[in-house]
Amino acid sequence: MAGHIQDRWFKTETGVDGKTRRAKTDRHGTGMRYRARYIGPDGTEKSKSFPDRQKRLAEQWLAHIEADMTRGQYVDPKASRTTFRQYAERWIAAQTTDVSTQDSAERYLRLHALPYIGSRPLGSFKPEHVRNWLRGLEDEGIPGTYAVHIYGTVRAVLSAAVDDGYLARNPCSAKSVRPPAREARRVTPWLPERVLAVRGALPERFQPAVDAAGGCGLRQGEVFGLAEDALNFRGRTLHVVRQVKLIRGRPVFAPPKCDKERDVPLPAIVADALRAHLKQYAPVKVTLPWKTLDGPEQTHALVFTGARGTAVRRKDFNVRCWKPALVTAGVLPEPGEGESPTAAREHGMHALRHFYASVLLEAGESVKAVSEYLGHADPAMTLRVYAHLMPSSKERTRKAIDAAFKGHDPEL
Numbered sequence: 010m011a012g013h014i015q016d017r018w019f020k021t022e023t024g025v026d027g028k029t030r031r032a033k034t035d036r037h038g039t040g041m042r043y044r045a046r047y048i049g050p051d052g053t054e055k056s057k058s059f060p061d062r063q064k065r066l067a068e069q070w071l072a073h074i075e076a077d078m079t080r081g082q083y084v085d086p087k088a089s090r091t092t093f094r095q096y097a098e099r100w101i102a103a104q105t106t107d108v109s110t111q112d113s114a115e116r117y118l119r120l121h122a123l124p125y126i127g128s129r130p131l132g133s134f135k136p137e138h139v140r141n142w143l144r145g146l147e148d149e150g151i152p153g154t155y156a157v158h159i160y161g162t163v164r165a166v167l168s169a170a171v172d173d174g175y176l177a178r179n180p181c182s183a184k185s186v187r188p189p190a191r192e193a194r195r196v197t198p199w200l201p202e203r204v205l206a207v208r209g210a211l212p213e214r215f216q217p218a219v220d221a222a223g224g225c226g227l228r229q230g231e232v233f234g235l236a237e238d239a240l241n242f243r244g245r246t247l248h249v250v251r252q253v254k255l256i257r258g259r260p261v262f263a264p265p266k267c268d269k270e271r272d273v274p275l276p277a278i279v280a281d282a283l284r285a286h287l288k289q290y291a292p293v294k295v296t297l298p299w300k301t302l303d304g305p306e307q308t309h310a311l312v313f314t315g316a317r318g319t320a321v322r323r324k325d326f327n328v329r330c331w332k333p334a335l336v337t338a339g340v341l342p343e344p345g346e347g348e349s350p351t352a353a354r355e356h357g358m359h360a361l362r363h364f365y366a367s368v369l370l371e372a373g374e375s376v377k378a379v380s381e382y383l384g385h386a387d388p389a390m391t392l393r394v395y396a397h398l399m400p401s402s403k404e405r406t407r408k409a410i411d412a413a414f415k416g417h418d419p420e421l
Contacts, residue, residue: 012047012074013045014067014068015045016042016064017043017044018033018036018037018061019032019034019037020033020034044059045059045067045070047074050078050083055087057070083177084132084174084177089130089133089176090132092128092129093123093127093129093131096169097118097122097123097166108301109254109255109263118163118166121151122142122163131167132175134167135180136180136181136183139163139183139186143160143189147189153191154191167179167180167181194355195397196398197355197363198360198363198398199364204223207335207338210333210337214313217282217283218233220278220279221279221312223362224365225247225275225382226273226365227273227362228266228384229326229359230263232358233313233326234252235247235311236310237292238310240275242275245276245277246274247273248270249270249271250264250270251265252265252266253297255323256302260322261298261301261302262297262309263299263300265384266384267386269386271381273382287312290314293310293314294308294309294311295308295309295314295318328349331358335356336350340356362383366383366395370398371398376395379391379395
């Protein structure tokens with residue numbers, strides 16, 4: 010057995026006759042009687058105290074420690090008392106990922122994990138605690154896709170805690186823990202009539218933003234990060250090289266998602282709309298930090314800015330311009346007196362990218378080209394999202410096979 014057990018109520022003394030005998034200590038009858046002691050892998054002594062008549066429990070505890078050391082699953086009892094909140098805060102501070110990713114992870118933990126499991130010591134985590142927490146997320150009505158990100162962050166924290174020796178196993182890895190599933194919703198693209206209705210309901214200075222998003226497939230942040238020098242009217246190309254992101258509520262310039270800069274065909278109708286916009290609303294030079302709040306400053310002449318010549322903040326635009334336009338266009342119901350428009354997750358500005366993709370695919374454009382124009386990580390992602398928007402492919406297949414057989418079978 011690793012270590013030994015000290016009886017703090019008795020001590021061994023040697024009498025004048027040279028014989029040893031047990032004698033009561035000054036602590037006899039008070040406090041914890043047994044102290045189980047052992048030397049940890051770090052070379053320091055560890056101990057745990059047990060009350061009177063619990064010597065067998067102390068022996069079992071030491072045996073368990075010895076077994077964990079043998080299996081390589083030993084966890085320092087002091088480390089295991091670290092709470093999830095304490096470790097998660099250190100984990101966030103040590104992240105080397107994109108600052109906006111850190112910001113999202115901090116928000117997931119602060120709003121949806123720490124209030125429920127933040128005070129639990131890491132060493133006490135069991136699969137049942139994760140299952141109960143996940144059930145709480147479901148009862149709160151957290152959307153599946155959002156819950157996936159929350160769960161993934163908590164799982165990452167617990168995995169790091171295992172690596173750092175704060176707990177032996179990640180409870181999220183248990184077979185009985187069923188992680189949230191992404192909502193299996195098919196994209197339903199807007200029709201041109203809806204796109205134009207929403208465009209007409211927006212303030213005039215933002216109407217061409219619909220042309221940029223719906224006619225070139227830009228993300229919302231890429232629209233607001235679009236600079237004058239990114240428009241090549243002669244070459245009929247739009248260069249997507251940056252976006253405006255919000256980090257802790259403050260705007261920064263950043264690369265496009267996945268760092269995928271790209272050139273997108275600039276249709277004549279979009280080019281005309283942007284030319285007219287630039288004549289009425291001259292580009293404004295905006296200076297923002299690059300990628301992080303303390304990053305080097307960059308200045309770009311932005312095509313779309315707020316009324317005061319500042320970078321457009323996504324949240325402000327959505328509340329003040331986008332949702333009211335959706336109500337006016339009949340996409341969202343009219344809110345009651347004193348109420349705000351209902352949530353518009355599936356009708357966010359991202360719907361214009363879906364519109365763009367659906368138009369290209371229906372026209373027979375290749376998935377590879379659509380993926381490139383959208384800035385997706387790979388064509389497989391584009392196919393997963395938009396495969397159902399290619400109804401004409403079945404008919405093309407029928408015609409292709411019919412033509413092939415008719416050319417070689419004299420009876421056809």
